[in-house]
Amino acid sequence: MESLENSAAAGTVIVAIDGPSGTGKSSTSKAVAAQLGLSYLDTGAQYRAITWWMVTNGIDLTDPGAIAAAAGKPEIVSGTDPAAPTITVDGTDVAGPIRTQEVTSKVSAVSAVPDVRTRITELQRSIALAAEKGIVVEGRDIGTTVLPDADLKIFLTASPEARAARRSGELKGADVNATREALIKRDAADSSRKTSPLAKAGDAVEVDTTELSLQQVIECVVTLVEEKRAGK
Numbered sequence: 194m195e196s197l198e199n200s201a202a203a204g205t206v207i208v209a210i211d212g213p214s215g216t217g218k219s220s221t222s223k224a225v226a227a228q229l230g231l232s233y234l235d236t237g238a239q240y241r242a243i244t245w246w247m248v249t250n251g252i253d254l255t256d257p258g259a260i261a262a263a264a265g266k267p268e269i270v271s272g273t274d275p276a277a278p279t280i281t282v283d284g285t286d287v288a289g290p291i292r293t294q295e296v297t298s299k300v301s302a303v304s305a306v307p308d309v310r311t312r313i314t315e316l317q318r319s320i321a322l323a324a325e326k327g328i329v330v331e332g333r334d335i336g337t338t339v340l341p342d343a344d345l346k347i348f349l350t351a352s353p354e355a356r357a358a359r360r361s362g363e364l365k366g367a368d369v370n371a372t373r374e375a376l377i378k379r380d381a382a383d384s385s386r387k388t389s390p391l392a393k394a395g396d397a398v399e400v401d402t403t404e405l406s407l408q409q410v411i412e413c414v415v416t417l418v419e420e421k422r423a424g425k
């Protein structure tokens with residue numbers, strides 16, 4: 194891999210934002226990238242896209258060997274404009290289909306398979322290297338594994354209750370308790386997998402968003418990026 198420090202030296206900034214589901218990673222990352230003129234990458238969307246392809250192609254998702262054998266097949270392309278992020282699989286726009294309940298319930302099993310992670314991690318690093326002005330990359334293992342040399346690492350947290358309330362607000366009519374249980378189950382799977390689990394990097398700044406508005410979280414992260422840029 195070409196050193197990501199080269200791009201940082203050229204005046205770009207690489208920001209890694211990790212955390213569990215519903216902590217505000219996507220909304221915060223998109224807004225921070227837009228405000229600072231940076232690219233934006235939703236790595237969860239990539240894991241969802243490969244999961245959608247496996248479901249659509251009838252891969253047995255109870256068999257890690259079958260998942261690994263198919264991991265290299267789909268071509269996943271992410272558009273990194275924070276104002277209009279896109280995701281395609283073999284040229285098909287999958288922005289809608291990757292958000293279904295079926296994909297959400299299966300994505301942890303697919304993303305736990307090492308061959309899937311190797312492939313998607315390579316893709317993520319090449320996208321980060323290509324970002325001329327820098328990039329905000331959000332996910333679960335960005336600060337720990339994908340971009341360990343990121344200029345700034347943020348780890349967002351929030352209580353399960355706050356996260357479930359936010360998510361069920363999005364899924365109209367969804368039961369908050371059921372949403373909460375599903376979130377906790379997915380976080381546990383993502384945190385306990387052997388390869389590159391959801392984890393806070395030792396040098397990440399933790400921001401508890403439970404009592405903060407989205408605007409407050411955005412301002413906090415923008416300030417941290419500006420401080421980094423100013424060399425503080």
Ligand SMILES: Nc1ncnc2c1ncn2[C@@H]1O[C@H](COP(=O)(O)OP(=O)(O)O)[C@@H](O)[C@H]1O
Pocket residue numbers: 212213214215216217218219220221359360363402405406407408410
């Ligand atoms: N600090 C916050 N306060 C209230 N709602 C928030 C906050 N941060 C995000 N949200 C809302 O919660 C939902 C989930 O946020 P999202 O950014 O998708 O989280 P994640 O990417 O971590 O899963 C969205 O509807 C978003 O608008």
Ligand SMILES: Nc1ccn([C@H]2C[C@H](O)[C@@H](COP(=O)(O)OP(=O)(O)O)O2)c(=O)n1
Pocket residue numbers: 213214215219236237238240241300301304305331332333334335379383
């Ligand atoms: N860097 C990443 C990003 C996501 N994943 C996996 C684990 C997550 O449960 C799924 C979906 O991620 P996504 O960020 O879309 O999830 P939510 O927006 O929190 O619902 O992908 C991962 O393993 N590594």
